[in-house]
Amino acid sequence: MGFIIKLLLTGVAVVLASYILPGVHIDTFLTALILAIVLALLNAVVRPILVILTIPVTIVTLGLFLLVINALIILLADYLVAGFSVDGFIWALIFSLVLSVINAILDMIF
Structure with missing residues (x-):
């Protein structure tokens, strides 16, 4: 049950991050849930x-390369999920950071 709630919260975080960032586009909340599963x-x-x-x-790089790995995973998810698009590597990097912050805030709330 906790995994399903975590996926729903990640879906909400994806939608919020796509509203905040102009370089990230997502079609529907169902696409956000599929993206959460793929991620x-x-x-x-x-x-x-x-x-x-x-x-x-x-x-x-003292661990900073892990941010690059996160951005690459976002770009791979962009390739795999229809209805989700990221305009480039920099937007994927920023999206991964914003998604992490929103997920942390939602985890603290719930």
């Missing part, structure tokens, strides 16, 4: 592989 799957499967493969770069 959860990508973060569970692809992200650990990328983190392990980029450990030297992450150490040299």
Whole structure:
């Protein structure tokens, strides 16, 4: 039950972030929920592989390369989910930061 609530909160966060950022476009709330599921799957499967493969770069950049990995996952989700689009790498990076902040705020509230 907690996973479903987390997905709903992430869907709300995606919609809020798309309203805030002009470079991120999402069609419907259903698309936001699908995006939340895809992001959860990508973060569970692809992200650990990328983190392990980029450990030297992450150490040299003192962890800042993890932001690049987050942006790449957002761009991959853009490719996979119809109805969701990001206008470029910088918008994906900003979207991942805004999405993290909104998710943290919603987690504190609920």
